[in-house]
Amino acid sequence: MGIADLLAGVAGRGDFGVWLGRLDGHPVFTHAADRAHYSASTMKLPVAIAMTRKVDSGELALDQPVTVHNDFASAAGGRFGVNPAEDEAPNTWTKMGEQVPLTWLTTEMITVSSNLATNLVLEQTGVDAANAVLAEYGSGQSVIRRGIDDTAAQRARISNLMSPADLAAVLVAVGNDKSPSGEYVRDLLAGNTWNGEIPAGVPAGTRVEHKNGWDTGIRHDGGIVRPDDAEAFVLTVCTTSDLPDQDASRLIAEIAAAAWDHRHDLEAVR
Structure with missing residues (x-):
């Protein structure tokens, strides 16, 4: 199932935003990415x-x-x-x-x-x-x-x-920062122990440098995913909805899985 299909499945349940692209900062898929949550x-x-x-x-x-x-x-x-x-x-x-x-x-x-x-x-x-x-x-x-x-x-x-596009822009900057400080921040993100969203949608052991967030009716995650066999990509998903927490986390994981399936040709994501 594509990302657009996954978002169609929760239409009317709240506000959902997605930004997907590579570390060059150019998106290949967006959905309400400029809307702030x-x-x-x-x-x-x-x-x-x-x-x-x-x-x-x-x-x-x-x-x-x-x-x-x-x-x-x-x-x-x-x-x-x-x-x-x-x-x-x-x-x-x-x-x-x-x-x-x-x-x-x-x-x-x-x-x-x-x-x-x-x-x-x-x-x-x-x-x-x-x-x-x-x-x-x-x-x-x-x-x-x-x-x-x-x-x-x-x-x-x-x-x-925070909007998905702005969170992505910060992650792109972090991903391209070659200084010791950039490495320090990336290692912090890779050490995140709350891994129920983007990391849950990619194979175990994949390096994901991410920061998520949650509150009542809110589940977000944004990260740099680094496959061993393809270029790194950036994915951010923000959800403000009536979805139960587990369902919102699962939605983000499913979006990450769809992106992962297209990691060799990310522009083909739909």
Whole structure:
């Protein structure tokens, strides 16, 4: 079944966006790719890139100590904390009050999608630096305006947004970055342990450098897939729908499988 057929099968169930192409940045298949969705944890990729840029400039260091805490400045004014019940990565919470290296937090942010670690890294980089990554590569539809669980900002309609096309643009940039920082980010993405979407649609053992995100009614994933027998390709899928989580994850995996089946002639994808 082709990607268009898979999307037709969920027509009327919500908003679905797809971008598929190679590392040259040119798409071979798109569907509502410019429509922005709530970003969920896909925003953690630009945060990681912002961090590496500040390391490269000397403003931060990978081994610098950061005290783990749960009190952050809200984008709407005041303070907020991460809800531990909604953070599915417990390791950072076991370090409360302790100092850990910035690189440890960044690894927690990407590989296990820790919300607390994300806000700690974002506190070091600043929201503006993370948003600047999207502004550089994206269309302007995608933004980072606040940390995770900033409910006051959410009530004030200050949100983080991501479109499939803009997530793809960031991944293309990461995939073409030959610097040590580029390799560092790609290795982080390849170490992602939440693999129920794009990686589930390609053969086991395939290197997939990806960052996914989820929330109520939301499942996204975007990654660079590196077959051993074909050129790498970039796939991003954003879903905001009434699909059960398992069905949304399965849809993304099936789209990845369709792309994989055409990896030798990606332009033939339909």
